Amino acid sequence: MMLPSWLSWLASLALLVWHMQASAAPPRTVLIGSDVAEIVAALDDLEGVVGRDDTSQYPAAIAALPSVGYLRQLAAEGILTLAPERLIVGAAAGPREVLAQLEAVGVEVVRIEQGTSLAELPDKVLAVANAIGRDAEGEALAIEVETDLARLEALREEAQGAELSAMFLLSHSGMTPMAAGRDTAGQAVIEAAGARNAFAGFSGYKAVGAEALVGVAPEIVIATRSGLAGIGGEARLWQLPGLAMTPAGRERNLIVCDDQALLGFGPRTPATLMALHAALHSAGDATVIEEGCWRVTS
Known part of the structure; x- marks a missing residue:
């Protein structure tokens, strides 16, 4: 029996809305690196984040997530148990072979190249913000970080010689x-x-x-x-x-x-x-x- 045209139209509309909602949902994301995790949390964008590495312990919302192991000794099997669609990884994450394996099976791997340099911190904030589509928030946070770094440099200059x-x-x-x-x-x-x-x-x-x-x-x-x-x-x-x-x-x-x-x-x-x-x-x-x-x- 064929559906009435109006009911068929409603069914098509409902299916379209479902697809739009599904496509709008944030990708299932695993954060690797405490710096990356803290930046994402500071940008208030933990929706869709389903896992972390052992080093990521702050804030409490991050610490409560399941861990996939130590960031330098990752294993593809453990990460894939969380069915991630995306990894955002810090500069120290590895081994590289594991990240390549994940990419080979369709997981997007976003690499944040800035490492443990204070001078790179504002750029790291901007890179993470860009990866999660929070550019405006990232620019604001980067300005805060730059301001703190300038204050720190002034304090250090005052201490020179002592x-x-x-x-x-x-x-x-x-x-x-x-x-x-x-x-x-x-x-x-x-x-x-x-x-x-x-x-x-x-x-x-x-x-x-x-x-x-x-x-x-x-x-x-x-x-x-x-x-x-x-x-x-x-x-x-x-x-x-x-x-x-x-x-x-x-x-x-x-x-x-x-x-x-x-x-x-x-x-x-x-x-x-x-x-x-x-x-x-x-x-x-x-x-x-x-x-x-x-x-x-x-």
Whole structure:
């Protein structure tokens, strides 16, 4: 039996509306890289986001999503279980072969090339905004970031000639604590906050012995919240061989920072670096700055 013409017309209209709604729905997206995830969240565009990588822990809406693993050690199988249509990946994401496999099966992979450079942060914001169709919001956020970076540079210039010698300590549970040398995110944040890296004499992250610690004599230790927990807390920190014989150890000078806010090189990083600058140049008060950096006094 044929449908009446008016009913057939209504059915066709309903089908057309359904197709329009389906096509308007945002693609199922997985975000790889804490910087990318924070920028997307800051642009208020989490609709359609169905997954993240292990490093993406902020904000809570991101942390609540299922993880597909560590951003440098991705596996296509784990990502495909979320049936993504699109991946937005940071510069450190890989392996490249896995990303190529995903593209080969029809997943769009959007690469954000800007990495862990403060100077690249505004361009990174604009690149992510362009990828998700939030150009106007991205331009506004990039201006905010540029303003914070300009304020940070002014603070750093004020501190020239009076830079403290700082040690950035990297640690995770079960690993030997390591100091940040040249060409590391640790050195980048030390210098951006107006201090001098005590271990600029070597490249990368290295475990350092008592003799090396005493030799460079750091005046202050900078650690992340999770890094300090990985050591076993502040009391265990000062028991590291040789640290008690340094100016930092004798005075118990320690600054603790939120991991992702400081090292994620996302929208919060400039403000967190200003908090680090304030903590470096404080009189020793244990002032906590939410999601930033604070000096710990014993």
